[in-house]
Amino acid sequence: MSQPQNHAQRSDLFLLDEERTTWHDETLWFVRQKRDRAVYATPEFQELRQLASDIKDHTLSRLAEYLEQFEDAALANGVRVHWAADAAEHNRIVLGIVRQAGASRVVKSKSMLTEECHLNPHLLAHGVEVIDSDLGERIIQLRDEAPSHVVLPAIHLKKEDVGETFWQHLGTEKGLTDPQQLTEAARQHLRAKFLAAEVAISGVNFAIAETGSVVVCTNEGNADLAIGLARVHIACMGMEKLLPRLSDLAVFTRLLTRSATGQPITTYTSHFTKPLPGRELHVVIVDNGRSQQLGRPDFRASLKCIRCGACMNTCPVYRRSGGHSYDFTIPGPIGAILSPNIDMRKHASLPFASTLCGSCTDVCPVKIDIHTQLYKWRQVLGAEGMLPASKKYSMKLLSRVLARPALFKAGGAAARLGLRFVPHALSHAPGYNPWAIARELPAPPKQSFRDWHAAQAATPAPTV
Amino acid sequence: MSTAREKMLAAVRASQPGALPLPTVPLFDGEASVEKFIALLESIGAQAIQLPHLSQLAATVARCYPNERRVASDLLPATVAVAATTPAATLATIDLAVLRGAFGVAENGSIWLPEAAMLHRALPTVAQHLAIVLDQHALVATMHQAYARLNGQPGGYGTFLAGPSKTADIEQSLVIGAHGARSLLVLLH
Ligand code: SF4
Numbered sequence: 001m002s003q004p005q006n007h008a009q010r011s012d013l014f015l016l017d018e019e020r021t022t023w024h025d026e027t028l029w030f031v032r033q034k035r036d037r038a039v040y041a042t043p044e045f046q047e048l049r050q051l052a053s054d055i056k057d058h059t060l061s062r063l064a065e066y067l068e069q070f071e072d073a074a075l076a077n078g079v080r081v082h083w084a085a086d087a088a089e090h091n092r093i094v095l096g097i098v099r100q101a102g103a104s105r106v107v108k109s110k111s112m113l114t115e116e117c118h119l120n121p122h123l124l125a126h127g128v129e130v131i132d133s134d135l136g137e138r139i140i141q142l143r144d145e146a147p148s149h150v151v152l153p154a155i156h157l158k159k160e161d162v163g164e165t166f167w168q169h170l171g172t173e174k175g176l177t178d179p180q181q182l183t184e185a186a187r188q189h190l191r192a193k194f195l196a197a198e199v200a201i202s203g204v205n206f207a208i209a210e211t212g213s214v215v216v217c218t219n220e221g222n223a224d225l226a227i228g229l230a231r232v233h234i235a236c237m238g239m240e241k242l243l244p245r246l247s248d249l250a251v252f253t254r255l256l257t258r259s260a261t262g263q264p265i266t267t268y269t270s271h272f273t274k275p276l277p278g279r280e281l282h283v284v285i286v287d288n289g290r291s292q293q294l295g296r297p298d299f300r301a302s303l304k305c306i307r308c309g310a311c312m313n314t315c316p317v318y319r320r321s322g323g324h325s326y327d328f329t330i331p332g333p334i335g336a337i338l339s340p341n342i343d344m345r346k347h348a349s350l351p352f353a354s355t356l357c358g359s360c361t362d363v364c365p366v367k368i369d370i371h372t373q374l375y376k377w378r379q380v381l382g383a384e385g386m387l388p389a390s391k392k393y394s395m396k397l398l399s400r401v402l403a404r405p406a407l408f409k410a411g412g413a414a415a416r417l418g419l420r421f422v423p424h425a426l427s428h429a430p431g432y433n434p435w436a437i438a439r440e441l442p443a444p445p446k447q448s449f450r451d452w453h454a455a456q457a458a459t460p461a462p463t464v
Numbered sequence: 465m466s467t468a469r470e471k472m473l474a475a476v477r478a479s480q481p482g483a484l485p486l487p488t489v490p491l492f493d494g495e496a497s498v499e500k501f502i503a504l505l506e507s508i509g510a511q512a513i514q515l516p517h518l519s520q521l522a523a524t525v526a527r528c529y530p531n532e533r534r535v536a537s538d539l540l541p542a543t544v545a546v547a548a549t550t551p552a553a554t555l556a557t558i559d560l561a562v563l564r565g566a567f568g569v570a571e572n573g574s575i576w577l578p579e580a581a582m583l584h585r586a587l588p589t590v591a592q593h594l595a596i597v598l599d600q601h602a603l604v605a606t607m608h609q610a611y612a613r614l615n616g617q618p619g620g621y622g623t624f625l626a627g628p629s630k631t632a633d634i635e636q637s638l639v640i641g642a643h644g645a646r647s648l649l650v651l652l653h
Pocket residue numbers: 304305306307308309310311312334360363364365366367368370
């Protein structure tokens with residue numbers, strides 16, 4: 001089979017394993033239900049969403065000022081601040097800090113930004129051992145795969161897969177599938193890495209302009225353990241992570257994990273403000289397309305994302321196509337509106353990987369109008385001539401027909417007659433009608449709406 | 465300064481929209497009872513014990529941890545001395561850390577642990593088990609109240625700790641004891 005080109009083709013690969021697809025679908029829906037229970041138990045949740053949205057809108061509208069304020073505060077705290085306009089510069093800076101520290105062993109906690117920048121291959125190519133310390137990330141690192149979800153990076157795998165991977169790489173017993181025992185094996189394996197690491201890299205969930213702090217949220221404690229032991233901490237952050245005030249964290253910590261997993265808060269919500277004497281804290285602020293997205297009024301709101309994953313868990317398409325089908329660092333509905341900003345042609349199929357049902361918009365804790373943006377990207381892609389061929393030709397035909405009432409009328413009559421006689425094997429013939437792959441056509445009505453309306457108009461209206 | 469910095473700030477300035485207002489966040493309040501806090505602690509995999517008096521701390525810890533010999537603490541007689549400069553190899557041998565929490569948050573069972581209470585920044589995560597001593601009057605209802613209490617001063621390092629370390633990365637099965645402490649006992653007095 002040739003390389004799949006678009007989201008639909010990559011989904012086909014995921015859908016080959018029906019049992020796994022069903023499990024994936026149901027498991028993520030279960031996470032969504034846990035989110036609902038946590039949300040309903042928080043009386044002011046909707047108010048918090050509005051506040052979060054407004055705080056983010058405000059911050060983005062004054063982002064340059066807040067970046068400067070953050071830098072000033074961080075420098076005063078003894079933090080070293082670096083600026084990276086793109087992924088390559090980010091990777092160069094991180095490697096430079098690692099080299100300066102004379103280090104060859106690095107542990108890294110979860111960071112979608114370093115995934116986006118492909119930091120690991122860069123460090124490995126320069127002789128630096130980099131170990132992902134989040135359990136899910138470590139599993140996929142050993143398998144040489146990309147994360148398939150922003151919060152649950154290994155959600156595409158079953159415990160049998162993890163058992164196999166650990167048997168191959170960590171020397172566990174073959175056929176081990178107990179999550180408790182597998183986690184214990186990873187704990188032992190990673191403890192040694194934590195103790196040996198000279199540099200700890202982390203992502204940043206929130207950065208506070210007022211205090212110059214970076215905040216990292218984990219459940220496993222891997223970030224705190226690594227940072228607490230290593231001499232050098234490098235925190236890599238996208239420039240949109242800023243919040244003005246420390247107290248704004250109240251709003252965001254209340255929303256983040258309730259939306260993500262239904263927990264009331266992450267196990268560790270850690271505030272890194274000053275390095276200890278003799279130790280280093282570096283913050284790398286990264287643009288990599290963000291300032292460009294900020295300049296697109298229709299799509300700017302996507303920068304408000306706090307990476308909770310709720311839009312993925314609720315998405316009927318994501319749940320049944322898997323994170324890898326998006327072929328972008330951030331999958332799901334939010335990935336589908338972030339990716340065309342990076343490379344419109346490459347990711348042209350993603351805004352179509354949606355039913356536009358709006359469920360993502362309903363659950364988003366920062367009120368991003370995700371499904372509206374998906375719709376708008378479709379318009380942009382259409383105007384740029386990047387519609388998928390199947391859509392381009394059918395849409396062209398449709399618009400020609402809709403523009404000519406007589407043609408529409410004739411076509412309707414033909415269809416009502418024709419569909420009654422067209423055998424199912426033909427209307428659903430593979431290759432002719434991709435729409436019909438998993439769908440049935442409604443029975444054609446005997447009368448068109450136009451005829452029905454004319455008949456109604458001829459009958460006198462009933463008196464009340 | 466670096467050219468990337470100037471380039472990025474200029475790009476942001478060119479792109480950012482006209483200033484939008486920063487909302488005032490209400491100081492949402494709620495129930496801050498010991499009962500609610502304990503219920504939350506238990507729901508996130510921690511245990512809680514109410515001490516009749518702080519003088520029972522050492523005896524209670526000894527009873528709850530009969531096999532944990534290597535104990536780091538500034539609240540009771542410790543067997544391993546820990547300071548900010550203690551090497552990782554020593555930290556790695558610690559069975560139990562007993563530390564004081566500053567205050568608890570009833571809505572989520574978290575406890576603010578400032579750097580000064582940790583002895584070493586890695587101690588709360590490197591110790592196999594963790595016990596936190598907390599004044600049961602030092603409870604706030606919500607995160608808003610919690611940050612109001614911090615008053616813009618998070619210290620050099622500090623964490624809201626909510627239960628033992630955990631993961632659900634393998635098939636969404638909850639496992640307690642990922643990389644940090646395998647258990648959390650909160651001793652309220
Ligand atoms: S877009 Fe909203 S729902 Fe989706 S990950 Fe971001 S914050 Fe969460």
